[in-house]
Amino acid sequence: MAVPTIVRERTPQIIVLAVILVLNAIISPGFFSIEIQNERLYGSLIDVLNRGAPVTLLAIGMTLVIATKGIDLSVGAVMAIVGAVAASLITSGYSLPATLAGALFVGLACGLWNGALVALLDIQPIIATLILMVAGRGIAQLITEGVILTFNDKPELIFVGSGSFLSLPMPVIIWIVVAILAILVVRRSALGLLIEAIGVNRRASTLSGVNSRVILLAVYAVSGLCAATAGVIAAADIKGADANNAGLWLEMDAILAVVIGGTSLLGGRFSLVGSLMGAMIIQSLNTGILLAGFPPEFNLIIKAAIILIILIVQSPASQAAMANVRANRQAVAIKSESREHAAR
Amino acid sequence: MRTLNLLAATAFATALSVSSAFALTVGFSQIGSESGWRAAETSVTKLEAQKRGIDLKFADAQQKQENQIKAVRSFIAQGVDAILIAPVVATGWDAVLKEAKEAEIPVILLDRTVDAPEDLYLTAVTSDTVFEGKVAGDWLVKEVGDKPCNIVELQGTTGSSPAINRKKGFDEAIAGHDNLKIIRSQTGDFTRTKGKEVMESFIKAEGGGKNICALYAHNDDMAVGAIQAIKEAGLKPGKDILVVSVDAVPDIFQAFVAGEANATVELTPNMAGPAFDALDAYLKDKKEPAKWIQTESKLYTPADDPQKVYDEKKGLGY
Amino acid sequence: MANAQPLLSVRGVSKAFLGVSALENVDFTLKAGEVHALLGENGAGKSTLIKIITGAYRRDEGEVLLDGTPIYPRDVVDAQKLGIGTVYQEVNLLTNLTVAENLFLGRQPKRFGLTDVREMNRRSRAILDTYGLSIDVTAPLANFSVAIQQVVAIARAVDISGKVLVLDEPTASLDAHEVEMLFAVVRQLRERGMGIIFISHFLDQVYEIADTITVLRNGRLIDTVPVAGLDRLKLVSMMLGRQLEADFKRTIDPNTAKAEPLVSLRGLGKRGNIDPLDLDIRQGEVVGIAGLLGSGRTETAQLVFGIERADSGTISVAGTPVNMSSPRRAISQGFAFCPEDRKTDGIVGDLSVRENIIFALQAQRGWMRPLSRSEQEALADRYIAALDIRTSDREKPIKFLSGGNQQKVLLARWLATNPRFLILDEPTRGIDVGAHAEIIRLIVDLCERGMALLVISSELGELVGYSSRIIVLRDRKMVSELTGDEISTEHIMKAIASHGATGEAA
Structure with missing residues (x-):
């Protein structure tokens, strides 16, 4: 039977996701039930897709950045900045399109800032993006003046966070569209190849005529745009911009999603589909923990333990061991087969 | 000419010092402005000082103890009559x-206490x-009486x-009230986002929310997030699920106005009032x-003219 | 001083890495009060020998005697204690610490368990005084020039070790005046009776400072000879290996030399890399660049391909001046460049053979115009067949291919862009014999089909074989241009060996 390449390449992620979903269903019997309520799909699975939107969006940009051997620590802070910008624009009376354009523009500017530090000044990505990670939340607080900037009376912006379209919550629609766009652009053009090449060997790529600086600028800009989209969703979801908490620590979840998805932090080969699955694995885990009803003191321990197991299972050492076992089993099968033949 | 000027200046300075002998000068070392409540505490402190004719010297420490210590030393050097500190650690x-x-x-601690011998400060005003x-x-x-009631709880940051x-x-x-039972308790990290997400899971886990009679949230922000989750699940917050929380920030009064929340306990930003009274005495x-x-932990319900309270609180910089 | 006892003797030392021999049965004798130059091209075994002497490597066979006693240094620190100190080209001191702290790092004078700063500074001043250096020892080392840092490093090494001093390319980043200052220090140490091992690519400097020369080639000792009376040509042929076989030469169509040049360099140079030079390259011509390591060969290629920016001169392509500001610009002019260091500058290791072959063409087309998968496969298959690239699969990551096949993939990468001008930097280094011959045949073939080529190679016989013209570089200067019958290994070696006075206005 022919298995599609994408399935074969992502087998570990598919198995992990399936196991976690089944565990969730055991903990919470109604986990897989989906019903229509208020003309929208409603159920825990939908919650996973919906709540996973910010990390999924961040993971898309993060994957491209990591593929170039970089990292973007600032995405959580960019979410806070963009949320604050969106809230202050809409409360100052700007229309929804103007607000969204302004918010995305700010995210793009943040991304270009990071990209300029990395590509033009050759600052190490972890340091370059740390600057905005630290400063970003302060900038967001300046915009909101330290309070949660609410926009309860702006249904058009709230719709982005909690509205629905074709029975699906808006955040789900948005991340699926962004993901499809990203995958199409990266794989249908030569961008994916050039990004991977820069991650493997930036000098050789430049010497072969790749415009490495422009591509580096572009991936950080895309990461900024993805963070901006996530920031608007996060703010619209709670009808307010919370500069202190929006996107807090989400950069770590996004990096984790990329790693679980099978993209190496050393750069090079990357898989957007893998990262999306990584993000879904993390969110299924979060939702499962909430549904389980353990005392909250155990939340982080459980999460850390399960992620450790996933990473151990995916580690090159255990992959090699499993390949070994498989080979042995085949050898045994062949042997017993030949013995059967001999017996006849 | 020069002598005259000098004389005039001296006279002016004397006049100043005489006038300041009547009013108190108090230094206030604030942590910063990390939240709306903190901003409100600052403005209430300034208002209370103004009301009493106190000359308040304000120093923002921007979350750093070293800045606070510097500020206190400079207050001492200026010879203020008293010092208020909202200690960061x-x-x-x-x-x-x-x-x-x-x-x-004399030093009065506001909002938080410190690990120091008690004789080193006059008093601490905290909730x-x-x-x-x-x-x-x-x-x-009191609200549910004898009826059975399953409660879900949104805790603050674990361990705080x-x-x-x-x-x-x-x-x-x-x-001792066996009809009231906490059936689920989970942390919402004091944030709206987590409050909403966790409430969604509570509703899913408890038969679409039909088992839940009341929500107790450790702060209003989580309650505001949870109210959205309740609405999106097709239930009526404040009626199908009672909502009680703590802090009394302005946004919960908006929920009162909309009939979506039932009670909140005030964490008053007015720590300075009682402090000034004690200092005076x-x-x-x-x-x-x-x-x-x-400080007083006042209970607010929708019966307390929430729109008016909202407008007042908004004016404090929340 | 002529009858000085051996200070350090190396006898019959061998060393192999993973079965590949790096040093075979090498003898080396250093006397007290001697400056002994150690010469050889890349891979000759100089650095292996030095690392064995300074304890960085363990020898497989043979013995090292210091003052007649066998020594077995466990590591560099151990060797220092025994009396063997080393100073590298890149000063490995901590430039943010003071001069005195650098001199005494790890062995500060103590007083009541704390560093006695005053004593340390006093002793530092005393030490540097003996070198005629009076500088503020409490200032950070970074405040001083590389030459002074170099002297501080020497002072530290001498103060710790005191018997043998190894100077590994100490003059590479110094200007003429600074070199003089350094040599004064070296001479002074020689007077004091130290043994100094001096490694340099600059033959003029070797003639100026060294008493004795030892030449290594391919891990073997060629000879140890006194500098006085040593013929330069003989030295160069010792280093490069005299090609005894009669030079094979390609027959060259005399008409090509009359054609208009495709690429013209006029006064092209960059300070510290290569002095300004003029060069024309025509279509159907292979121009060879010969010279020792460090003579400016690769630097010239990098200027032409826009990797480094020239600070003087111009490049014209087909008569039009071009601002060669980046490899992209060069490629857009139809240039191509196979670098010397395949691993860091050439291959994209994790990507497949197919992706590596189409890479430069795709980069040239831009990301918006991708080659379709079938176009990529057709291109890859065509070049795998044409250049006989040995790979089990075009989707195999290139890092798993042998050096020769990687080189062919890189050639394919550039041929796929259909260039008019191809630069090859050491195209046959580290390649098995079969692939070697194929690459040479390809060079000749490309040239006959009208491409212009610029080839850098240390294999002089090979260069003589296919070049239409050869330029010779020495000490970052072009010293000779050989045409027609002048093209021979002998002439190349003479040009390399010619005394420094030729190019310099003395």
Whole structure:
């Protein structure tokens, strides 16, 4: 039977996701039930897709950045900045399109800032993006003046966070569209190849005529745009911009999603589909923990333990061991087969 | 000509010092402005000082203890009559408090206490977070009467003292009322996003929310997030699920107006009022105040003209 | 001094890495009060020998005697204690610490368990005084020039070790005046009776400072000879290996030399890399660049391909001046460049053979115009067949291919862009014999089909074989241009060996 390449390449992620979903269903019997309520799909699975939107969006940009051997620590802070910008624009009376354009523009500017530090000044990505990670939340607080900037009376912006379209919550629609766009652009053009090449060997790529600086600028800009989209969703979801908490620590979840998805932090080969699955694995885990009803003191321990197991299972050492076992089993099968033949 | 000027200047300076002898000068070292409540505390403190004719010297420490210590030393050097500190951390205050004591300047702690010998400060004005939980619990006990009621709880950040204490007080209040039971309790990190996400999972886990009679949230922000989750699940917050929380930030009063929340316990931003009163009594009548002054934990419900309270609170910089 | 006892003797030392021999049965004798130059091209075994002497490597066979006693240094620190100190080209001191701290790092004078700063500074001043250096020892080392840092490093090494001093390319980043200052220090140490091992690519400097020369080639000792009276040509032929076989030469169509040049360099140079030079390259012509390591060969190629920016001169392509500001610009002019260091500058290791072959063409087309998968496969298959690239699969990551096949993939990468001008830097280094011959045949073939080529190679016989013209570089200067019958290994070696006075206005 022919298995599609994408399935074969992502087998570990598919198995992990399936196991976690089944565990969730055991903990919470109604986990897989989906019903229509208020003309929208409603159920825990939908919650996973919906709540996973910010990390999924961040993971898309993060994957491209990591593929170039970089990292973007600032995405959580960019979410806070963009949320604050969106809230202050809409409360100052700007229309929804103007607000969204302004918010995305700010995210793009943040991304270009990071990209300029990395590509033009050759600052190490972890340091370059740390600057905005630290400063970003302060900038967001300046915009909101330290309070949660609410926009309860702006249904058009709230719709982005909690509205629905074709029975699906808006955040789900948005991340699926962004993901499809990203995958199409990266794989249908030569961008994916050039990004991977820069991650493997930036000098050789430049010497072969790749415009490495422009591509580096572009991936950080895309990461900024993805963070901006996530920031608007996060703010619209709670009808307010919370500069202190929006996107807090989400950069770590996004990096984790990329790693679980099978993209190496050393750069090079990357898989957007893998990262999306990584993000879904993390969110299924979060939702499962909430549904389980353990005392909250155990939340982080459980999460850390399960992620450790996933990473151990995916580690090159255990992959090699499993390949070994498989080979042995085949050898045994062949042997017993030949013995059967001999017996006849 | 020069002599005249000098004379005039001296006379002016004397006049100034005489006038300031009547009013008090108080230094206030604030942590920063990390939240709306903090901003409100600052503005209430300034208002209270103005009301009493106190000359308030304000210093923002931007979340750093070293800045606070610097500010206190400069207050001592300026010879203020008293110092208010909202300490950013509990430890490391002994030295600077001793300096203030040697200069015979009374120090009053606001909002939080410190790990230092009690004789180094005059008093501490704080809220009782255990009591806040108890007020919330008492309200719910009275509200539901004898009916059975399953409660879900949104805790604050795991391990933080307000989360521990507000849980403790609430548990104490509902103890002995077997019809009230906490069926789920999970942390929402004091944030709206997490409050909403966790409430969604509570609703899913409890038969679409039909088993839930009331929500107790350790702060209003989580309650505001949870109210959205309840609405999106097709239920009516405030009616299908009662909502009680702590803090009394302006946004919860908007929820009162909309009939979507039922009660909140105020964490008052007015720590300075009681502090100034105690200071006044101490300076005028040499009356030593108690080492701990507990602020009022006032219960608000939709019956308290929420729109008016909202407008007032908004004006404080929340 | 002529009858000085051996200070350090190396006898019959061998060393192999993973079965590949790096040093075979090498003898080396250093006398006290001697400056002994160690010469050889890349891979000759100089650095292996030095690392064995300084304890960085363990020898497989043979013995090292210091003052007649066998020594077995466990590591560099151990060797220092025994009396063997080393100073590298890149000063490995901590430039943010003071001069005195650098001199005494790890062995500060102590007083009551604390560093006695005053004593340390006093002793530092005393030490540097003996070198005629009076500088502020309490200032950070970074405040001083590389030459002074170099002297501080020497002073530290001498103070710790005191018997043998190894100077590994100490003059590479110094200007003429600074070199003189350094040599004064070296001479002074020689007077004091130290043994100094001096490694340099600059023959003029070797003639100026060294008493004795030892030449290594391919891990073997060629000879140890006194400098006095040593013929330069003989030295160069010792280093490069005299090609005794008669030079094979391609027959060259005399008409090509009359054609208009495709690429013209006029006064092209960059300070510290290569002095300004003029060069024309015509279509159907292979121009060879010969010279020792460090003579400016690769630097010239990097200027032409826009990797480094020239600070003087111009490049014209087909008569039009071009601002060669980046490899992209060069490629857009139809240039191509196979670098010397395949691993860091050439291959994209994790990507497949197919992706590596189409890479430069795709980069040239831009990301918006991708080659379809079938176009990529057709291109890859065509070049795998044409250049006989040995790979089990075009989707195999290139890092798993042998050096020769990687080189062919890189050639394919550039041929796929259909260039008019191809630069090859050491195209046959580290390649098995079969692939070697194929690459040479390809060079000739490309040239006959009208491409212009610029080839850098240390294999002089090979260069003589296919070049239409050869330019010779020495000490970052072009010293000779050989045409027609002048093209021979002998002439190349003479040009390399010619005394420094030729190019310099003395």
